[in-house]
Amino acid sequence: MRAKEGREKLQTAEAQGLLSYQDILLKEYRSSSNEVHIMSEQVDGVSVTCDEDLILESEQEESELKWHFQIKSERPLVCVALLKQEPGAFFALHSPAGPCTYARGDQFCTTDMTFDIAVSCKSVSPGFYEQWVVFDFDMRPVLLQKIQVRVGQQSLNEGALEESRPQCLGLERWHSGNRMIIPCLEKTEAEEDLLKEYKPPQLNLQFRPEAEDHMLIMRENYRAKMHCFLYKEELAQEEVVSRLSLQVKVSLNDNIFEPQFGLKMSLPGELFAEVPISYILTPDTTEGYVLRRSIRSAFIAPLPPTNNKVYEAIILHDTSGENKIYLQLSKRCCSDLGLRKNSEHQMEVQFQLNRLQFCEWHQAVDILPAVSIVLPDVTACSVPAHNGEFPKLNAKQKAAMAFIIGDAVGLGPVPPLLIYGPFGTGKTFTLAAATKEIVRQPGTKVLICTHTNR
Secondary structure, eight states: OHHHHHHHHHHHHHHTTOOOHHHHHHHHHHTOSSGGGTEESOOTTEEEEESSOSEEEESSTTOEEEEEEEEEESSOOOEEEEOOOOTTEEEEEEETTEEESEEEGGGGEEETTEEEEEEEEEESSSEEEEEEEEEEOSSSSEEEEEEEEEESOOOOOHHHHHHTSOOOOOOOOOOTTTSEEEOOSOOOHHHHHHHHHSOOGGGOTTOOTTTTTTSOOOTTTHHHHHHHHHHHHHHHHHHHHHTTOEEEEEEEESEEEETTTEEEEOOTTOEEEEEEOSSOOOTTSHHHHHHHHHEEEEEEEESSOSSSEEEEEEEOGGGOOSSEEEEEEOHHHHHHHTOOTTEEEEEEEEEEEOTHHHHHHHHHHHHOSOGGGTSOOGGGOOOEEOOOOOTTSOHHHHHHHHHHHSEESSSSOOOOOOOOOSTTSSHHHHHHHHHHHHHTSTTOOOOOOOSSOO
16 A cells, blocks of 8 residues: 555654655644644745746646745745655756755845745646645744646636536635634544544645546556545535535524424533525535535634634534524634624634545545455456346346346356446435345345445
């Protein structure tokens, strides 16, 4: 496993005192559950400007793109470094000693506490590339600037894309890389370790969105492809969730009364927030489906914001309706923000994916004993066949049914079957029909596993 081998190499290098600055910083970053404490795009006492957009496009390969950063700081700049290794593109700092990925800060000083730093990128193949540039002032967090390059690829038609989306506020999404999060949901030590190990795609240096799109899935790249797929799925769900962000007036109280469930009282020091919703959140809408299935909490902060803290609040799904959602605000949140019952406050509310399920899926990919279990040699496998009639199934559903309940033709092992498709295509119906057929046979048992209890 590449990740495990990488960690073992780093542990050996650390024991021998051979870690680079980048390795040491990334070790801090990976072990942190609130990454904004290690790297942040805003640092007190430091201002940064750049002569170019941080995201650039180039139609030609081999062309050099360059960014000039100007830093003004109350503290000396100790060093500058590039953190990512991007196959297909060469990023470099331009120091007096020549191109490099790490340099002392004093080399870039122009006047008292002003520093000019140039970063370049030269690609050797088309693709999308990202680099993390960090500026260290001998304190944490270090200043982080993310630069991106798209080479030889046409950009998406954003106008056409926006027309197909529901209206949203376009607010900056909060995460542990840009906000100090005050949690309220308790997590076990194992869950905390998982969240640190598999950081969200926005904060993960190993995730390269378009790096392997053109490559077929093989045993050699199976784990990398599956991790990439999971990160893309998380981003897709995150995009849906981002449409639900609100800037709205919420009503606070220490009790909730609704005819369908009666009276609910808050714990001492806590409050309930009634959040009005201007859109429909029934289970048959994409947003409503994701909200019910994948979201347990929301981040809230007052408007206008007073600092970079956001507070986690629990969503009370059993008390929420189609046009309002109730949040349970923690004692810490109520105390810090001075919240009182029978009051109203202007708040920004951002619903958050339950990332633990994605982390568990990533872990399952890494602990798979042998890739041949899921990617066998198909040429040596037997494909089951069955001649039964199933009039309620369409052609593809019948093929899946035959594979599940049929008898293998030949002596080779039967490969695993993957059934996939969008909502409403009959995946669950087909599995249920196959299960019924199997249990009709004497002495058979069926074990059905799922990542959710719904």
